[in-house]
Amino acid sequence: MTHDHVISAKSLSRADIETVLDRAAEIDRSPPDRDRHADDLLALCFFEPSTRTHMSFETAIKRLGGDALDMGPVESSSATKGESLADTVRVVEGYADALVLRHPSEGAAQMASEFVDIPLINAGDGAGQHPTQTLLDLYTMREAAGDLADLTVGIMGDLKYGRTVHSLAYALTKFDARQHFVSPESLSLPRSVRYDLHESGARLKEHTDLDAVIEELDVLYVTRIQRERFPDENEYRQIAGEYRIDAATLEDAREECVVMHPLPRVDEIAPDVDATQHAHYFEQAHNAVPVRMALLDLLLSEDDR
Amino acid sequence: MTHDHVISAKSLSRADIETVLDRAAEIDRSPPDRDRHADDLLALCFFEPSTRTHMSFETAIKRLGGDALDMGPVESSSATKGESLADTVRVVEGYADALVLRHPSEGAAQMASEFVDIPLINAGDGAGQHPTQTLLDLYTMREAAGDLADLTVGIMGDLKYGRTVHSLAYALTKFDARQHFVSPESLSLPRSVRYDLHESGARLKEHTDLDAVIEELDVLYVTRIQRERFPDENEYRQIAGEYRIDAATLEDAREECVVMHPLPRVDEIAPDVDATQHAHYFEQAHNAVPVRMALLDLLLSEDDR
Amino acid sequence: MTHDHVISAKSLSRADIETVLDRAAEIDRSPPDRDRHADDLLALCFFEPSTRTHMSFETAIKRLGGDALDMGPVESSSATKGESLADTVRVVEGYADALVLRHPSEGAAQMASEFVDIPLINAGDGAGQHPTQTLLDLYTMREAAGDLADLTVGIMGDLKYGRTVHSLAYALTKFDARQHFVSPESLSLPRSVRYDLHESGARLKEHTDLDAVIEELDVLYVTRIQRERFPDENEYRQIAGEYRIDAATLEDAREECVVMHPLPRVDEIAPDVDATQHAHYFEQAHNAVPVRMALLDLLLSEDDR
Structure with missing residues (x-):
């Protein structure tokens, strides 16, 4: 993987995609050692609900041996107090090793990714992308x-x-x-x-x-x-x-x-x-799980090791 | 246990009940080795809120060394997009090793259990059962x-x-x-x-x-x-x-x-x-914890090993 | 630490504070062995939302190797059925090893702490304290x-x-x-x-x-x-x-x-x-994490060992 952030499917090369799919196939056959990601925390920042995407990312990080951290519903988040998305992700960056962002506004993931050093995965941004x-x-x-x-x-x-x-x-x-x-x-x-x-x-x-x-x-x-x-x-x-x-x-x-x-x-x-x-x-x-595991495994391994 | 699903107290035999209570008593005295269930994920699908039941199931699986996966509030779930309960549980089946279902409609747990191969526990279905x-x-x-x-x-x-x-x-x-x-x-x-x-x-x-x-x-x-x-x-x-x-x-x-x-x-x-x-x-x-631990331990051991 | 509960900054002595800050600095340099708190469950009881405080306590216990347990939103809790705060915390005490309480009413944390034997941390009580x-x-x-x-x-x-x-x-x-x-x-x-x-x-x-x-x-x-x-x-x-x-x-x-x-x-x-x-x-x-880790580490070590 040559990307720290995963913002759009369009920006993934054929080789990037094959790397993820191959890793997913490996994981499907035999899940990686749980110790490998025992220290990894994945922040789930969903500015609009998406049960299926949320649950499968949570499953993926937990199946890898890591853990998830949920921002909770947007109605009770700091965004309602007027906090900018840039501030929110910069705070969350201090808690987690990677961040999954779902947002109703097209372009939100790209913008947010410019403010953080941990890998950010776009889990859907409005009419935008959902790689x-x-x-x-x-x-x-x-x-x-x-x-x-x-x-x-x-x-x-x-x-x-x-x-x-x-x-x-x-x-x-x-x-x-x-x-x-x-x-x-x-x-x-x-x-x-x-x-x-x-x-x-x-x-x-x-x-x-x-x-x-x-x-x-x-x-x-x-x-x-x-x-x-x-x-x-x-x-x-x-x-x-x-x-x-x-x-x-x-x-x-x-x-x-x-x-x-x-x-x-x-x-x-x-x-x-x-x-x-x-x-x-x-x-x-169900394939959401090995594929998201593969992606997280690749991003978090780059990042930490 | 002769059941893969736990739908009603009525369908549990005296021997089934004694098996669970005896295991709960053992667990109360000494909790099982956390490694035993380290790979187990329990999905909590609550189509109506029930804090106490939710928290104690979450506690139970975590005390066993496993982890929980929450569907989140029904207001933001796929059910609001018109998805049937049968589809929802068939998707969740791909994420988790067992499923706890709370639903406002009597009979929901029995119906849902017919669509999944992982153990399903009824955590209350309307005027129905809460075994x-x-x-x-x-x-x-x-x-x-x-x-x-x-x-x-x-x-x-x-x-x-x-x-x-x-x-x-x-x-x-x-x-x-x-x-x-x-x-x-x-x-x-x-x-x-x-x-x-x-x-x-x-x-x-x-x-x-x-x-x-x-x-x-x-x-x-x-x-x-x-x-x-x-x-x-x-x-x-x-x-x-x-x-x-x-x-x-x-x-x-x-x-x-x-x-x-x-x-x-x-x-x-x-x-x-x-x-x-x-x-x-x-x-x-407080006894909700050892009893639910015992039940999960029995169901997940049958299932995996 | 001479306190089982952490209710107000005012009641912490200079020595108490220094103990926490020193431990936080140690943790910042090298996180404690994850096995130390592998059995510890922290209950998060938020009677009003506070994303940042919630997420950082959740991060803290997970970084320590323990796990969190969320009461969920107050709108779906037993409080809406007329349960008293004293009853709620006495139930939760049976699930968790320590309890974080956020409540809109000044004095709620002090009152609640009188009903439980596990350490209770005040995470803000109205116009009251947020130590x-x-x-x-x-x-x-x-x-x-x-x-x-x-x-x-x-x-x-x-x-x-x-x-x-x-x-x-x-x-x-x-x-x-x-x-x-x-x-x-x-x-x-x-x-x-x-x-x-x-x-x-x-x-x-x-x-x-x-x-x-x-x-x-x-x-x-x-x-x-x-x-x-x-x-x-x-x-x-x-x-x-x-x-x-x-x-x-x-x-x-x-x-x-x-x-x-x-x-x-x-x-x-x-x-x-x-x-x-x-x-x-x-x-x-970001310092919320090592500081809350330090506090939890001190409270949970006293309690268990």
Whole structure:
């Protein structure tokens, strides 16, 4: 790892990503000696709640033998007394060996990282980045479907507002995977993202209908279509219905096709998919642990030793 | 233990209960080696707050040498984004080695347990069950008053709505203890509970007045009469006053009579009881630790080794 | 240490304070063996939020190799069901080896300490005391500026309502430091505090203008002037502006002058001070860890061994 801070998936090179995924695979097979990180404290500073991300980072540091330190809910933090984010992280730096930051404002992680010397990990900053989600998505694809360069990945749902999706697309481009984007016209990739992906040499196609590509996919990545994007409730219902999958949808898919979802899901994937061999979304959620362990192990080893 | 999940006191056999109480007594005398559970993580998923239960489970796993993982308040959890309980526990299963669930809906623990392979402990599900409370009540009686089969136990207060009380009554029946139920008519045992207890061969009597039995009791278990059960404030005050005990009430009791209460208490037990030899409610609260340690030790040992 | 509970800075003798500061300095140089406190659990009972105090106590016990136990937010605690503070701490006593109490009511810590046998540390009780803040302030002065007896300390801002300031002034008096108090007339020391300090032999002077003393100071301790003290917004703005420092203010200060602030700051210290050699407020915040480690180490060693 050549980074002290992990702010965006975009800034991680293919080699960085491979280092993390390889370490995660090692950790998955045999967890590192708990003494190695016994002195390490990870501060969790969540300026907006995110249970899943919070719990998996806490799990990761504890599985490494270290411990976590929680800032608590933002409503009771010093921020409510008018303290700046820069001051908060400079205080927390004195308590912990690394810091995980979740913040509602885009750019918050980059700004905060300029004030601290301990490694800072961006765990989501508004419409910005959430690099460890991308890492665990890639890890799940690699473990479940094989070499990323050989994969054909379909990404379906809200491609316009979905932060997760953009980071994932940039990362898959680095690995030269084939990408199919499936969405209603109104929620297709933003122009700037499409442009950047083409500039980076992405092998991508766009579709409005899953049927057009389902047979080719090694991975189908489903995301939620949010009600609040639609002024009209009927339009929402109609579109959400068209981009929902169930066991029947998957009858046309390859037997090995891996279905993923960043969770929580609401209606996008019917419960009857859970029992099929395609369902990998819980495994994907569980992969948050080895991937975050790997990242912390790399950052904290650099730092201390 | 023949159970992977601990959902209700009713489903625990007398042998199961004795296994837990015996292990708790051992742990009380000498805590197990901390290395034994150093790798164990216990997830605490509280869909409604319960400080005392939460803190004592956290204490228990930490005293065992393991660690806890908190889901955080339900207001900031994925449940508010529409995630089902089944999905939530399937995600948490990937983080932890066992799961404690507190939920406001009766039956939630049973349902959730069907989706996970790690041991799940019900820490209260609405009007349903709270089996570890029953275990610590039994442990306190056995340690403070002796063999459960020889005991005469008085249970006083709200016997109609009190979940704790019903579980306790079923468990005492398995041990063949004598039971006296003391309550106003309007808060006496529900018909179905009375019927089930008789069917199970319970040795029980019902009273409206503590004076009738106080001299016989080895244990007096007091519960709170809740204001919200009474449409009429005056009626509430009058009844609450009649079923409140103080040091004077206990002058007629046997010297060894053990007074218990699940806490928090409000007015049911006057502070002047605290200094008497009868007061065992703080000891009872403290017994949550060895009893929950014993249960976790048994469940996690089965699971891992 | 001759105290089992730490309730107020006033009740700590000069020898007590020196014992803690000396131990903190040792710990700062080399942290104690983590095995020493591996069995120690510290309960954090915060009846009002205080992120910084909470996080630094949690850090302290974890850096010692022990673990923390959190009561959670007061809104979900048993207190909301009408439980008395005395009952709450008597229950928690059964879980933990020491207890940190933060409470909005003056005198709460003293009262609570009378009900428990484990060491209780007051982490702030309303307008009352916050002794560990005073200890870390003194530690910062001693480490950054030298022997307390030789120091000239300026304390500026709200001297009327500032709890921190009064405790600090009493403690500095024990060490015979010279003290300059700088504030607007309307926020000068309360008569009773001034009287007590004189009675204790304090070497103090009062000023309305920092210029009068800035050149003499080894330490400048700045506190926040709170908007809510002023009925008139304009008066607040004017006064807050006069008692705000920036890099230019410090041009008249001695080169070694150490600027402190209990944090969070809002406007009292301009960001351009951060880059000067005077800024010691983040170091001061970080000193919470060794000082609280030292205190816990002393209290828990007495208790257990």
